[in-house]
Amino acid sequence: MTEHDLQGEETPQQSETGAEQELRRHRLAKLERIRQRGDEPYKYIFDRSHAIAEARTELESLEKEAGEDVPPAFEARLAGRIVARRIQGKSTFIDIRDENARIQVFLGEKQIGAEAYEHTKDLDIGDFIGVWGSVKRTRRGEITLFSEGYEILAKSLRPSAEKYHGLADVEIRYRHRYLDMVANPEVLDVFRKRIDMIEVMRSWLRSKGFLEVETPMLHPIPGGATARPFITHHNTYDSQFYLRVAPELYLKKLLVGGFEKVFEINRCFRNEGVDGRHNPEFTTMEMYEAYQDYMGLMDETEEMLTHMMKSIVGSTTFSYQGKELDIGQSWNRMTLFDAIRQYADIDLENNKDRDTAAKLAESAGVEITLDMGYGKIVDEVMSERVQPNLVQPTFLYDYPWELSPLAKRKRDNPELTERFQPFIACLEVGNAFSELNDPLDQRARFEAQVALREAGDDEAQFLDEDFLTALEVGMPPAAGLGIGIDRMAMIVTDSPSIRDVILFPQLRPGV
RNA sequence: GGACGGGUAGCUCAGUCGGUAGAGCAUCGGACUUUUAAUCCGGUGGCCGCGGGUUCGAGUCCCGCCCCGUUCACCA
Numbered sequence: 140m141t142e143h144d145l146q147g148e149e150t151p152q153q154s155e156t157g158a159e160q161e162l163r164r165h166r167l168a169k170l171e172r173i174r175q176r177g178d179e180p181y182k183y184i185f186d187r188s189h190a191i192a193e194a195r196t197e198l199e200s201l202e203k204e205a206g207e208d209v210p211p212a213f214e215a216r217l218a219g220r221i222v223a224r225r226i227q228g229k230s231t232f233i234d235i236r237d238e239n240a241r242i243q244v245f246l247g248e249k250q251i252g253a254e255a256y257e258h259t260k261d262l263d264i265g266d267f268i269g270v271w272g273s274v275k276r277t278r279r280g281e282i283t284l285f286s287e288g289y290e291i292l293a294k295s296l297r298p299s300a301e302k303y304h305g306l307a308d309v310e311i312r313y314r315h316r317y318l319d320m321v322a323n324p325e326v327l328d329v330f331r332k333r334i335d336m337i338e339v340m341r342s343w344l345r346s347k348g349f350l351e352v353e354t355p356m357l358h359p360i361p362g363g364a365t366a367r368p369f370i371t372h373h374n375t376y377d378s379q380f381y382l383r384v385a386p387e388l389y390l391k392k393l394l395v396g397g398f399e400k401v402f403e404i405n406r407c408f409r410n411e412g413v414d415g416r417h418n419p420e421f422t423t424m425e426m427y428e429a430y431q432d433y434m435g436l437m438d439e440t441e442e443m444l445t446h447m448m449k450s451i452v453g454s455t456t457f458s459y460q461g462k463e464l465d466i467g468q469s470w471n472r473m474t475l476f477d478a479i480r481q482y483a484d485i486d487l488e489n490n491k492d493r494d495t496a497a498k499l500a501e502s503a504g505v506e507i508t509l510d511m512g513y514g515k516i517v518d519e520v521m522s523e524r525v526q527p528n529l530v531q532p533t534f535l536y537d538y539p540w541e542l543s544p545l546a547k548r549k550r551d552n553p554e555l556t557e558r559f560q561p562f563i564a565c566l567e568v569g570n571a572f573s574e575l576n577d578p579l580d581q582r583a584r585f586e587a588q589v590a591l592r593e594a595g596d597d598e599a600q601f602l603d604e605d606f607l608t609a610l611e612v613g614m615p616p617a618a619g620l621g622i623g624i625d626r627m628a629m630i631v632t633d634s635p636s637i638r639d640v641i642l643f644p645q646l647r648p649g650v
Numbered sequence: 651g652g653a654c655g656g657g658u659a660g661c662u663c664a665g666u667c668g669g670u671a672g673a674g675c676a677u678c679g680g681a682c683u684u685u686u687a688a689u690c691c692g693g694u695g696g697c698c699g700c701g702g703g704u705u706c707g708a709g710u711c712c713c714g715c716c717c718c719g720u721u722c723a724c725c726a
Contacts, residue, residue: 158695159660162677227689228682247683264676277684301661301675303687308661310718322661366725385726411725412651421726567726598725623726636719637726647717 162298169261170294180294185269188216192240212275221266243283265295333628339450349400354389363387365598366409382408388606390427395609402426415636419645422624429615433557433573436618441470451631459564462530471533483524514541529562544584546572571620578610
């Protein structure tokens, strides 16, 4: 097959033009040459003796043992992707990288033979190869595999990103994360930290006796949060389902059923705005603990989150986007209304009249609209005037009951609920409360939400009859907590955008 | 949805007052047996996001649209 035939038959997409196709055509021609000499450009297996990082470590430890007069060396078979190539006539240096490390490979005509050397011309940056030979240092001190042979493991047909500046186009980075990872390997570290963080959290929960459960993603009635859901359809049942906005109601049904400590780490979906702190699908950890209240849970939350952050950042102080955080001491705790008094200098606790509260909020520089009720006004003042001050880890607690239809009323003040939220680096990272287990009060709260919904609030919650039945069967007193995993991942990786901590963030489709 | 910024070669980016589209890297050809952002010589590569308009002439000015980012609104 000629080059012309190849490009005629195998043009991948019309969107590719000019140089891009030209580059691909060169690689297709190399692929064809490899095949024509009886080699397979897509191998099935390669027997590695070491990961690259292991080989580097091994040489370094041999160097420690050996005297300076005996340069250490050992045989190895390594594999990886070619990330750089420097050709000097009859010798070539390539850099190969595997998941964790990079190493230089020396390919000399004398060492691998004229024929094999000639075939190195069919290698490109991006190809996977396996190489074998002796690992030692070059005269300039670079750890190098001096190759006695190599084989191509997988041919790459696409040009790579620029070697020095890497890939900067955020749209390509987010839409084609694999290109981002190839060009910017430090991206892998961000996701390793996210993975480790979740693992630390999971082990902490398991060590405290919590059971990890899985509850439905497809909900006949969306519940557990005030949020607009995604709607989908099941063919066999010919019925509408919602992608869950929260697992809360199912997890509480498990407390009814007899489990006492459960948690779930999984996805939630909300059909709302997308920005640097919100992705349509995001991950939460929700935990529920029987015979516990919100104050006990606050202690546990502090212990868990501090432990998580310390484990991942390896220190009690670190910075998030220029903000210096100190997690070495106990968290700040203040009631929501005390915080509003402190930071907005107004008293909303003793001014519950809607219009009075609105006037006070406006006097504190918060924009208030007519559709906002008292609860919403409090929430607004909190976000605008309090939250930006909560750099150090802080709990706000005791929220007006209007804001929390699933939370238990405060034991000595029915206007409030026993609810708290943890804030870190001014980010709201969770939500927790003493769980409402009074089925009659819960029904009244649901009915208030239904009234809001009928008045046009499409984020108001639905009445979930089966959940009410469960509460009537009986749920033990309990406290529950939700943690935004993506937000915590942003904090421990110092990432400015939620898209930096989600492998495949949602962008507008069809581009 | 609003405001602001951006979209030029595969990648990273220049592009002046409206006058033939540029560089580096990558790629192709040549030289080169210890380079490491290798070096040197030569070449290929462009729907300047898309569509209109103004103009003798538009990457550049005007209008509309698309996508991305930041921010506001909403939310975790």
